Amino acid sequence: MSALIPRPVTQVAPGAVHVPNWLTLEEQRRLVAACRGWAAGPVPIRHTRLPRGGVMSVQTVCVGWHWQPYRYTRTAGDVNGARVAPFPHWMVLLGRRAVLRAYDDREAADAYTPDTALINFYDGQATMGMHQDKDEESSAPVVSLTVGDSCVFRFGNTETRTRPYTDVELASGDLFVFGGPSRYAYHGVPKVRPGTGDPATGLRSGRLNITMRVAGLTDTWPAPAAAGAR
Numbered sequence: 001m002s003a004l005i006p007r008p009v010t011q012v013a014p015g016a017v018h019v020p021n022w023l024t025l026e027e028q029r030r031l032v033a034a035c036r037g038w039a040a041g042p043v044p045i046r047h048t049r050l051p052r053g054g055v056m057s058v059q060t061v062c063v064g065w066h067w068q069p070y071r072y073t074r075t076a077g078d079v080n081g082a083r084v085a086p087f088p089h090w091m092v093l094l095g096r097r098a099v100l101r102a103y104d105d106r107e108a109a110d111a112y113t114p115d116t117a118l119i120n121f122y123d124g125q126a127t128m129g130m131h132q133d134k135d136e137e138s139s140a141p142v143v144s145l146t147v148g149d150s151c152v153f154r155f156g157n158t159e160t161r162t163r164p165y166t167d168v169e170l171a172s173g174d175l176f177v178f179g180g181p182s183r184y185a186y187h188g189v190p191k192v193r194p195g196t197g198d199p200a201t202g203l204r205s206g207r208l209n210i211t212m213r214v215a216g217l218t219d220t221w222p223a224p225a226a227a228g229a230r
């Protein structure tokens with residue numbers, strides 16, 4: 001029923017834009033297939049352990065750079081020590097298209113070169129608390145894609161994890177970009193709506209979220225993969 005109600009493109013806050021139904025079904029299928037591959041390795045998808053002993057309810061796998069609280073590395077020392085899968089060029093192009101669609105700014109889109117993505121899988125119970133994405137050295141926008149079940153995406157302000165915030169319904173295929181004055185806004189996912197996804201995406205249940213970012217880091221030399229190989 002809700003698919004019959006058009007959902008307009010909305011600027012949720014300055015620099016924060018929600019574009020419903022941005023990905024085609026075929027693009028969603030390809031993303032699911034790619035994420036399934038990355039979930040298997042070289043660094044398998046896992047529940048991230050937090051420094052104070054907690055475990056995140058979402059499962060996460062990274063490409064390009066590996067995120068662990070609260071830094072990026074090339075190798076996943078907190079999982080299996082392997083180097084993360086490279087960030088594919090097709091995702092750079094997808095990120096540029098996303099920025100162009102959200103901001104209608106060709107220069108900003110052409111300059112956007114994401115080099116890391118966090119791929120989060122939410123089962124029906126998983127949530128994500130309000131937080132800022134601030135482990136990146138770059139303030140380039142974050143591009144967020146949803147595939148599978150819908151969720152409530154809470155988008156707040158840059159000062160506090162509490163109100164004021166806006167609850168946005170993110171559905172399969174939706175794009176959300178936050179940059180500029182909203183780049184460091186607190187955000188989170190208080191609720192996933194089980195059973196709302198279309199199995200034709202290849203995801204039978206749960207929600208997949210892909211956030212592309214610019215880590216803005218440079219490799220140290222020798223690169224981790226080459227270290228010790230003399």
Ligand SMILES: O=C(O)CCC(=O)C(=O)O
Pocket residue numbers: 118120128133144153187188189209211
């Ligand atoms: O799942 C989402 O939509 C948000 C994910 C997120 O906030 C993050 O990965 O930092």
